[in-house]
Amino acid sequence: MTDRPRFEMPDTTAQEVRTAQLESLRETLARVYRQVPHYRRAFDDAGLVPDDLRTLEDLARFPFTTKDDLRAGYPFGMFAVPREKVSRIHASSGTTGRPTVVGYTHDDLETWAELMARSIYAAGGRPGDLVHVAYGYGLFTGGLGAHYGAERLGCTVIPVSGGMTPRQVQLILDFEPRVIMVTPSYFLAILDELETQGVDPRSTSLRIGIFGAEPWTEEMRREVERRSGIDAVDIYGLSEVMGPGISQEAAATKDGLHIWEDHFLPEVVDPVTLEVLPDGEEGELVLTTLTRRAMPVVRYRTRDLTRLLPGTAYPGFRRMQRVTGRTDDMMIVRGVNIFPSQVEELLLTVEGLTPHYLCVLTRPGNLDELTVRVEAHGSVRESDRPDLGARLEGLVKDHVGVTVSVEVVPPHALERSLGKAKRISDQR
Numbered sequence: 001m002t003d004r005p006r007f008e009m010p011d012t013t014a015q016e017v018r019t020a021q022l023e024s025l026r027e028t029l030a031r032v033y034r035q036v037p038h039y040r041r042a043f044d045d046a047g048l049v050p051d052d053l054r055t056l057e058d059l060a061r062f063p064f065t066t067k068d069d070l071r072a073g074y075p076f077g078m079f080a081v082p083r084e085k086v087s088r089i090h091a092s093s094g095t096t097g098r099p100t101v102v103g104y105t106h107d108d109l110e111t112w113a114e115l116m117a118r119s120i121y122a123a124g125g126r127p128g129d130l131v132h133v134a135y136g137y138g139l140f141t142g143g144l145g146a147h148y149g150a151e152r153l154g155c156t157v158i159p160v161s162g163g164m165t166p167r168q169v170q171l172i173l174d175f176e177p178r179v180i181m182v183t184p185s186y187f188l189a190i191l192d193e194l195e196t197q198g199v200d201p202r203s204t205s206l207r208i209g210i211f212g213a214e215p216w217t218e219e220m221r222r223e224v225e226r227r228s229g230i231d232a233v234d235i236y237g238l239s240e241v242m243g244p245g246i247s248q249e250a251a252a253t254k255d256g257l258h259i260w261e262d263h264f265l266p267e268v269v270d271p272v273t274l275e276v277l278p279d280g281e282e283g284e285l286v287l288t289t290l291t292r293r294a295m296p297v298v299r300y301r302t303r304d305l306t307r308l309l310p311g312t313a314y315p316g317f318r319r320m321q322r323v324t325g326r327t328d329d330m331m332i333v334r335g336v337n338i339f340p341s342q343v344e345e346l347l348l349t350v351e352g353l354t355p356h357y358l359c360v361l362t363r364p365g366n367l368d369e370l371t372v373r374v375e376a377h378g379s380v381r382e383s384d385r386p387d388l389g390a391r392l393e394g395l396v397k398d399h400v401g402v403t404v405s406v407e408v409v410p411p412h413a414l415e416r417s418l419g420k421a422k423r424i425s426d427q428r
């Protein structure tokens with residue numbers, strides 16, 4: 001028995017990382033070409049074979065992978081190992097009703113736990129800490145990713161998952177965790193609940209918040225730190241590439257997120273021309289996995305906007321700046337991703353509703369709320385409108401897993417567009 005962490009903070013230089021990356025990258029390309037029909041086709045179409053990669057820069061010649069590619073392989077078509085070798089499945093909701101499925105071998109889960117342990121350590125967590133995990137457990141990668149990472153580091157995990165805010169508060173007061181892992185918006189709800197119960201949030205045991213899964217700002221960090229007295233740090237990831245723990249902000253510097261480059265190769269590309277941009281320039285983050293077994297991805301387009309910066313707290317690894325936004329119109333409501341097209345898809349199954357709709361984002365308290373304004377068909381009686389709205393609310397809840405309110409408005413109440421329809425009105 002040992003109570004020491006079962007991971008070590010790597011101490012490699014940038015040059016060592018680059019050398020190891022080239023070797024892992026060559027191995028990854030060879031493996032996906034051999035095992036995944038999609039990559040064989042995509043490389044063949046580009047007239048490339050894995051051996052055409054001789055330097056890291058050669059990666060720019062290889063094709064991108066998009067969410068649509070992953071969806072086309074639904075459910076298990078992108079796996080590079082037989083399904084029997086896959087120990088766990090996660091998935092994220094998508095625009096077409098088909099989620100994006102990701103798989104992990106036993107070794108992949110080990111790597112993920114290791115990288116999450118590293119992330120929690122970089123955030124200031126230490127073996128023996130109590131860690132309150134309020135990310136959702138389930139197909140979403142947040143809860144389980146945080147959970148196994150905290151265990152790996154040697155922490156005591158409190159697997160609360162999201163929701164039931166009064167209970168979150170009770171557990172924080174009774175168990176006295178030092179670390180909380182949660183979306184920043186939900187942490188604000190927890191702070192509100194503490195205050196409602198007459199507790200000064202600065203008086204709790206919490207010292208570190210590891211916040212991600214949705215965009216948040218420096219202003220938000222200041223607000224949260226001021227109200228709660230904790231150190232609030234950023235954690236980034238996406239299920240298609242692994243889940244949380246792809247990059248992590250160090251508590252010591254709070255200057256953006258170190259990318260664990262021994263496992264992921266980052267590029268930033270111009271979202272329009274798709275040309276690779278030099279470090280320091282803002283564009284779309286593209287990630288290639290270097291060690292993943294069940295489902296490697298090559299040049300995955302994240303749609304997240306950021307820039308690459310030199311390492312600071314961990315000089316061997318480059319940093320990425322806090323994600324400033326996405327290249328598409330994804331809305332994130334309480335940590336759940338929702339697209340206008342998902343709303344559209346569902347509202348079109350409700351007879352009496354028209355595809356004239358607008359998603360209105362507001363923040364009446366501290367949580368984002370989404371109101372869908374949708375026009376009723378001319379044949380619908382005014383008294384029947386609330387019922388149609390309730391049906392759409394139910395569909396969105398069932399299919400997307402998020403609570404929205406729907407306002408069914410009279411025909412022609414919404415502004416018509418002359419070109420592209422405006423689907424999101426962000427009033428936050």
Ligand code: DLL
Pocket residue numbers: 092135140141142211212213214215216234235236237238239240243244245302304322323326337
């Ligand atoms: O949100 C994984 C995660 C869980 C990350 C918990 C951090 C903490 P997905 O549901 O696949 O995975 O959503 C990934 O969320 O492409 C970004 O657009 C956004 N996102 C994730 N982390 C951040 C962050 C998880 N720190 C998508 N800042 C990503 C801004 C973030 N956006």
